Amino acid sequence: MRRRRATVARVKQQTLCLCMIVKNESRVIERCLSAVRPFIDYWVIDDTGSTDGTQDLIRKVLDGVPGELHEEPWVDFGHNRTRNIQRAEGQADYLLTLDADHVLRQDAPLPRLTADSYMLRYDVPGTQHRFKHLLRGDRLWRYEGVTHEYPCADEPDTQENLDALVVEDHADGGCRSDKFERDARLLRRELGRDPGNPRTVFYLANTERDLGHPEEAIALYEQRAAMGGWGEEVYCSLLEAGILRAETADDWPAAMDTFSRAWDARPQRLEACYELAAGLRLRGRHHTAHALLGRVVGQPEPEDLLFTRPWVYRWGLLFEFSITAHWVGEYEAAVRACDRLLALPDLPDTIRAQTVINRQFSVPRVPAPSSPAHRRSKAGKGGRKR
Structure with missing residues (x-):
């Protein structure tokens, strides 16, 4: 694990803070956190009422990486993600948002980040889309929408696509049943x-x-x-x-x-x-x-x-x-x-x-091509006519 983290650090030029809200994600949280751990310097995770040991798994996988685990009552996605992202303000150069059933994959060296936000590509069968998963850490962000929420800020937001990082969406998280x-x-x-x-x-x-x-x-x-x-x-x-x-x-x-x-x-x-x-x-x-x-x-x-x-x-x-x-x-x-x-x-x-x-x-x-002899014969006839 240490060797992989050092490899990513040579490519990465700025600090990243992981931001998540979770509930009853014990089946998938280790997969998510193990993949993202080499990329992050800090983490802020809000648990909204897990009863399956998700909290202990978070502490285990992220042991040694500075961070905060908060217990937060559930209201809706926009409210809870806003609480989470605002807790992380100032903790790193950029804030990386993920769900528990996501796996972060690196497809290319991470360039120096300069935009206010970055749209990451989703790797899912059949369709492709992008979402704003990487946000400047010195902005006051909030989420609009009770579900299918999206981040926004009062200040102007220069947005770019980033292909170096890809989100694999396994769609098998703890809240998928209903x-x-x-x-x-x-x-x-x-x-x-x-x-x-x-x-x-x-x-x-x-x-x-x-x-x-x-x-x-x-x-x-x-x-x-x-x-x-x-x-x-x-x-x-x-x-x-x-x-x-x-x-x-x-x-x-x-x-x-x-x-x-x-x-x-x-x-x-x-x-x-x-x-x-x-x-x-x-x-x-x-x-x-x-x-x-x-x-x-x-x-x-x-x-x-x-x-x-x-x-x-x-x-x-x-x-x-x-x-x-x-x-x-x-x-x-x-x-x-x-x-x-x-x-x-x-x-x-x-x-x-x-x-x-x-x-x-x-x-x-498909019509068969003319044979060379047939083509020569036609050419000869043409010559005699002239």
Whole structure:
């Protein structure tokens, strides 16, 4: 442990203080703290009522690292995180916030930090997003929101992305068993108090979706989109509403309209285009789907923060293109697309297997190249005519 800490310290140029709120995290807290320990110089952890020995595990893993463990009554996430982060003010150059089911991973040397805050990337299957997990230690920060809370300050906040540190979210913490029901209660109460808060509407829509309430979720997503504001949240609202209409409500015409509105709202984001093309292809509308895909295959993933799907840009659009190319008679293009897919080292096994099968259908239909003798014969005839 000492050797690893010394290695990180040579890269790190400033001090870090770990900030957490926890409750009944005995199953996961050692994993989290063991990973982050080499990076931190101080820690402030608030326990909101653990009865499973979480406190003793914290003391054991962080033994030898200066810090504070506080017992704090639970109110809501915004209140309790604010109490925690303000206790840590001035304890280090930067404050690092984590949940107990997070694991911090270093992908590159940590540069000198100069911004007021940094957005760290989440490493989770399927989607990618960023959150503000690294904050200047000399600012008075607070958290807004009863759940899905976010840090803010009264002073101007210069924010940058930081790729050197990545958060692995295992989503297996002690409060996960009733997470959606709890979040729904908190968000409904907050929406009653402040019905014009677009973030509350968005995360209540997500929660209703996760609870299996598609009609309520669709209505809230449409409400959030109509409120305007942050373009990424508007886009994600329309995207999710379209997916629910296509998959749960079985209303493809409405889904097409919603996907189209999402794409128009944020043209650089292509998840809605993918859903639109895949839905058209599944319904036999191959030419329409192929025309859409031909315009976007190969476009890079944008630098958006909210719930991007890297696989759509990496292989999803190309996979759909490889299928529609076959059905519209562009067999050479289909084979080339399959070959590009099969060359990707991170292509999922199921997609790889299907691509191999798809390629076998297209290869026999690719016209054979003319033989050299045949080409010379045609050239000779052309010469005699002249």
